[in-house]
Amino acid sequence: MAGKKRRRMERPSIHPRNKYSENPPDFALLASVYPSFRPFVFLNRACRPTIDWTDFNATRELTRVLLLHDHVLTWWIPDGQLCPTVPNRSNYIHWIEDLLASEIIPKTSTAGDKVRGIDIGTGANCIYPLLGASLLGWSFVGTDVTDVALEWAERNVSSNPHISELIEIRKVESDGSTSSEEGLHNGELFNVKVEKDVSETSAGDTEVLPPSSLHADLGSTKSYYGPPVLLGVLKDGEKLDFCMCNPPFFETMDEAGLNPKTSCGGTPKEMVCPGGEKAFITRMIEDSVVLKQSIRWYTSMVGKKSNLKILVSKLRDVGVTIVKTTEFVQGQTCRWGIAWSFVPLARKIILPHVAEKNNQSFMLEGLQRQFSAINVLQSVESFFSTPGASCKSNASSFVVDVSISKDQCNAILRTGMQGYNENNYQYMPETCNGSSCLLPSFEELCFRILVFQQIPGTLLVKGSLKDRESPGSGVFSSIFQQLEEALKNKFCREKAF
Numbered sequence: 161m162a163g164k165k166r167r168r169m170e171r172p173s174i175h176p177r178n179k180y181s182e183n184p185p186d187f188a189l190l191a192s193v194y195p196s197f198r199p200f201v202f203l204n205r206a207c208r209p210t211i212d213w214t215d216f217n218a219t220r221e222l223t224r225v226l227l228l229h230d231h232v233l234t235w236w237i238p239d240g241q242l243c244p245t246v247p248n249r250s251n252y253i254h255w256i257e258d259l260l261a262s263e264i265i266p267k268t269s270t271a272g273d274k275v276r277g278i279d280i281g282t283g284a285n286c287i288y289p290l291l292g293a294s295l296l297g298w299s300f301v302g303t304d305v306t307d308v309a310l311e312w313a314e315r316n317v318s319s320n321p322h323i324s325e326l327i328e329i330r331k332v333e334s335d336g337s338t339s340s341e342e343g344l345h346n347g348e349l350f351n352v353k354v355e356k357d358v359s360e361t362s363a364g365d366t367e368v369l370p371p372s373s374l375h376a377d378l379g380s381t382k383s384y385y386g387p388p389v390l391l392g393v394l395k396d397g398e399k400l401d402f403c404m405c406n407p408p409f410f411e412t413m414d415e416a417g418l419n420p421k422t423s424c425g426g427t428p429k430e431m432v433c434p435g436g437e438k439a440f441i442t443r444m445i446e447d448s449v450v451l452k453q454s455i456r457w458y459t460s461m462v463g464k465k466s467n468l469k470i471l472v473s474k475l476r477d478v479g480v481t482i483v484k485t486t487e488f489v490q491g492q493t494c495r496w497g498i499a500w501s502f503v504p505l506a507r508k509i510i511l512p513h514v515a516e517k518n519n520q521s522f523m524l525e526g527l528q529r530q531f532s533a534i535n536v537l538q539s540v541e542s543f544f545s546t547p548g549a550s551c552k553s554n555a556s557s558f559v560v561d562v563s564i565s566k567d568q569c570n571a572i573l574r575t576g577m578q579g580y581n582e583n584n585y586q587y588m589p590e591t592c593n594g595s596s597c598l599l600p601s602f603e604e605l606c607f608r609i610l611v612f613q614q615i616p617g618t619l620l621v622k623g624s625l626k627d628r629e630s631p632g633s634g635v636f637s638s639i640f641q642q643l644e645e646a647l648k649n650k651f652c653r654e655k656a657f
Contacts, residue, residue: 174489175254179230180247185222187211194225219243223285231294234319237312241284244406248495249287250295251488252461255497256402257296259457264482265503267456278303278455280389280405280444282329284312288404293323301400303330305387334387386433389440390447394454405460407440408433438467441498442474449478452502459499461488468496475500518625518633520640526652527617533558536619536651537611543643547571558611565604569635572642602632609643621647 174181187209191201200218204210211218220237226246227233237243260275275298279288282302289300302317304310310331317327390403433440441460448458462468468485475483480500488495524536540560541551548571549564606627612620623640625633 174247175251177254177257178247178250180250185226185247190222190225190229193229197221197225216243219245227290231291232322233290233294235285235290235316236319237284237316238308241308241312244285244287246287246291248488250291252404252406252497253288253291253295255486255488256404256457256459256499259459259484259499260401263506265456265501266506274299275401276300277402277404278390278394278400280393280403280460281305281407282309282313283406284309284316286313286316286327286329288406289327290316290320290323293326294320297326299326299328301328301330303332303393305332305334330393332387332393389443390451390455394451398454400455402457402459403444403455405441405444407437407444407460407463437463438470441467441471445471445474445478445500448480448500448502456503457499457501459497462496462498465494465496468498471498481505518628518636519623520637521620521622522640522644524619524621524647524651525617527619528651529617531651533611533613533619536621536647539647539650540609540611540621540643543572543646544568560609561606562609563604563606564639566602566632569605569632569639572639573635602630602635605630605632605636607636 187201191198191209200211200215200221201209202211211222213219216239220243223243223246224235227235230246256277275296277292277298278301279286280303282289282300282304286302289302292298292300302313304313310329313329317324317329394400435442441462444458444460448455462471472483472485475498480502481504482501484499486497488497534555537553537555537558537560541553544560544562544564545551547564547568549562549568551560551562553560605625607623607625610622610624612622621644623636623643625636630636
């Protein structure tokens with residue numbers, strides 16, 4: 161039972177910056193303000209106002225009034241086109257905002273604080289460019305192939321003149337190709353030049369993978385045969401901060417219609433492609449191998465959790481510098497997000513001015529009731545023993561003595577997290593050479609961690625380096641900061657994010 165309760169408590173929720181995280185849509189209010197929405201609202205068995213989610217007209221009108229009421233956006237789509245849910249799409253926007261704000265990889269934009277991205281298959285609804293421009297002031301390229309989608313995307317942009325200059329709608333020709341890049345064109349696979357990881361080769365060395373080799377790296381999947389995705393869509397020399405995509409999730413329209421509880425519309429071009437989302441996102445990965453750092457963060461939504469591990473494995477095989485995943489939750493609907501980059505990781509430089517900080521401490525405040533000092537002590541020991549450090553704990557005096565090698569310090573500083581969590585995963589290559597850590601010369605660090613109870617719900621964690629002259633004292637300070645973050649995330653009510 162305890163395990164079940166814990167999993168339920170840790171279940172991902174709507175993004176905290178999402179407009180609807182604290183105030184979900186009020187159907188009664190919207191019906192009173194917008195007469196056109198009123199006929200679709202009724203009371204359910206719990207006497208709460210709701211709509212018929214299997215009625216396309218109802219879901220479309222809900223999206224229209226939410227965009228107008230909460231985002232001051234004028235919007236419409238014709239019958240049959242994919243109708244997005246506003247809260248769920250906002251989650252994706254805010255996750256990309258988190259990625260761009262993180263310091264995992266350095267900023268590469270030369271346009272200052274201006275952010276520019278591309279929405280692959282923006283659709284008639286053009287929802288991501290509209291939300292990204294109105295919420296955050298981002299500029300967008302929205303791409304699509306069908307005349308109906310392009311026409312209505314343009315209409316939705318021009319209907320909102322206050323953000324229209326931020327959004328470009330770009331037509332993708334179904335027979336598009338690129339002349340300046342070797343890569344994937346028109347469903348055929350050519351040799352792709354792949355740079356090795358900096359830890360495995362000297363600067364400038366490259367390896368050309370034959371078609372069979374690249375297919376082997378990307379795993380067994382049905383090939384994507386369709387319009388260009390990224391290659392042949394980006395202009396020569398074009399640099400973007402991110403790409404995003406709501407891919408065709410399904411292989412057939414029959415598969416797309418298996419959920420009888422919702423009706424979001426959607427044309428075959430929007431919903432279906434050979435091989436489904438796995439094949440489509442695989443094409444994105446293949447294109448990114450060629451484009452490399454032309455886009456800082458490559459991202460896509462994923463509809464099937466079973467595809468997540470497969471895609472992460474493919475990304476590891478092609479030598480990305482980082483992979484991150486997340487889960488988007490809105491009501492009963494779950495989707496996943498995957499992001500990757502080829503930008504070298506930001507260096508974590510141990511600065512000289514922290515060298516004399518041989519004693520460190522921090523407070524754990526707002527400790528959850530089910531946890532005590534002994535739980536924290538055990539987590540301290542686990543934090544250091546997981547990468548292989550030697551730990552001796554004394555539960556009676558609440559002390560852990562740690563001996564840790566330079567390589568084990570690197571392991572902690574490189575990721576700050578262990579294992580694979582499908583809902584919130586981060587992968588970085590196993591090496592630190594040239595991309596993540598610069599450590600001074602030392603063989604081993606020895607230090608002691610003590611846990612004291614100050615008052616109920618508050619603990620003091622202290623660390624002291626045994627050799628005050630150790631050249632690794634700056635490393636100790638950095639590791640202690642990682643420990644602080646890990647313990648606060650695990651034990652305190654207000655978790656850092």
